[in-house]
Amino acid sequence: MMQQPPPSSNQQPWMMQPHQQQGQQPPAAAAWNPQSAPSLGQPQQHYGGGGGGSGDEIRSLWIGDLQPWMDENYLINAFSITGEVQQAKVIRNKQSGYSEGYGFIEFVSHAAAERILASYNGAQMPSSEQTFKLNWAGERRQSEGPEHTVFVGDLAPDVTDYMLTETFKNVYSSVKGAKVLIDRTTGRSKGYGFVRFGDESEQMRAMTEMNGQYCSSRPMRTGPAANKKPLAMQQQPGGYQTTQGNPGEGDPSNTTIFVGALDESVTEDVLKSVFGQFGELVHVKIPAGKRCGFVQFANRACAEQGLNALNGTQLGGQSIRLSWGRSTSNKQAQPDQGQYGGGGGYYGYPPQGYEGYGYAPPPQDPNAYYGGYPGGGYGNYQQPGGYQQQQQ
Numbered sequence: 001m002m003q004q005p006p007p008s009s010n011q012q013p014w015m016m017q018p019h020q021q022q023g024q025q026p027p028a029a030a031a032w033n034p035q036s037a038p039s040l041g042q043p044q045q046h047y048g049g050g051g052g053g054s055g056d057e058i059r060s061l062w063i064g065d066l067q068p069w070m071d072e073n074y075l076i077n078a079f080s081i082t083g084e085v086q087q088a089k090v091i092r093n094k095q096s097g098y099s100e101g102y103g104f105i106e107f108v109s110h111a112a113a114e115r116i117l118a119s120y121n122g123a124q125m126p127s128s129e130q131t132f133k134l135n136w137a138g139e140r141r142q143s144e145g146p147e148h149t150v151f152v153g154d155l156a157p158d159v160t161d162y163m164l165t166e167t168f169k170n171v172y173s174s175v176k177g178a179k180v181l182i183d184r185t186t187g188r189s190k191g192y193g194f195v196r197f198g199d200e201s202e203q204m205r206a207m208t209e210m211n212g213q214y215c216s217s218r219p220m221r222t223g224p225a226a227n228k229k230p231l232a233m234q235q236q237p238g239g240y241q242t243t244q245g246n247p248g249e250g251d252p253s254n255t256t257i258f259v260g261a262l263d264e265s266v267t268e269d270v271l272k273s274v275f276g277q278f279g280e281l282v283h284v285k286i287p288a289g290k291r292c293g294f295v296q297f298a299n300r301a302c303a304e305q306g307l308n309a310l311n312g313t314q315l316g317g318q319s320i321r322l323s324w325g326r327s328t329s330n331k332q333a334q335p336d337q338g339q340y341g342g343g344g345g346y347y348g349y350p351p352q353g354y355e356g357y358g359y360a361p362p363p364q365d366p367n368a369y370y371g372g373y374p375g376g377g378y379g380n381y382q383q384p385g386g387y388q389q390q391q392q
Helices: 018-022 072-078 110-120 161-169 200-209 268-278 300-310 328-333
Strands: 060-064 085-092 099-107 133-136 148-153 175-182 189-197 221-224 256-260 281-285 292-297 321-324
Touching (some): 148 200, 189 300, 268 281, 268 292
Antiparallel strands (some): 148 221
């Protein structure tokens, strides 16, 4: 059976309003553009993986960058014209029940999945301004090369990935995409995001030239973000990294950031200057003789922005590694073993091994569009939650 492209929005009798459950309105639907998808006669090459069988047995595709209102019915209806969909699954947070921003679609055969991957990937999604992000379930890909990322803060609540991308793409031709971080509990924007560039000189210009420029109703605040290196990676859904196993990460009252891998030349005044651009600081400390430090903000939102924007950036000639410090409540629950916690550590961290915090690649998302940001994507940012993943 010959594959037909998805119909335009005026041919979609199934268009439900699942977004109303989240209090969001999706953008107006755009018509299907046949130029946006590869020819059906030229299926994309795949790399196997997933399901434990050979590549020819894989019938499922991964789909990413899902909005909170996009549920299983939406996915099934989006591909229903093909007549080859068996089932769809949106991955949800076990605690909140909200979408993690990605899912899987199973088709009747490997050949059907291959045709749909070739024709739909990069095409416009129904009732949305964004495009399909599809890949083989379980696939690992080599990165296409280095990406250079800019942090963008003070975003208006209505700014979408598409709006942020277009705002920068109208000025800089090397823009690859943008991501606005979404609170997985409320389904609303966190007020900041990241823009990816293919050209480093344009990234550097944008940090200066776009600072204070308007996107929607507010002037943006731009700053550095960790650049993605051209390594084989896997991305976690939604594109931002999580801190798992750190008691301070889940504490909304925790405003302390641990700074690892500090260059010996970095002083407390340098940390104050760098982190202070994201909000009021309460305390900054570099323990004597240690190549690490701690930065405490006055409020959580500023701490989140600082952690996400600066993680992996160069400071004093070295790439710093950021994670959540131990919160005050957790620290007080520990036995008092010295001024800085356990046996000479600080804020409950041990006195050694500050630089042994490895960051495991998130397992679910086979693509690496946003690099390793807490929450998957940008530079070092990855969903859900938007924080760097920490091995304990």
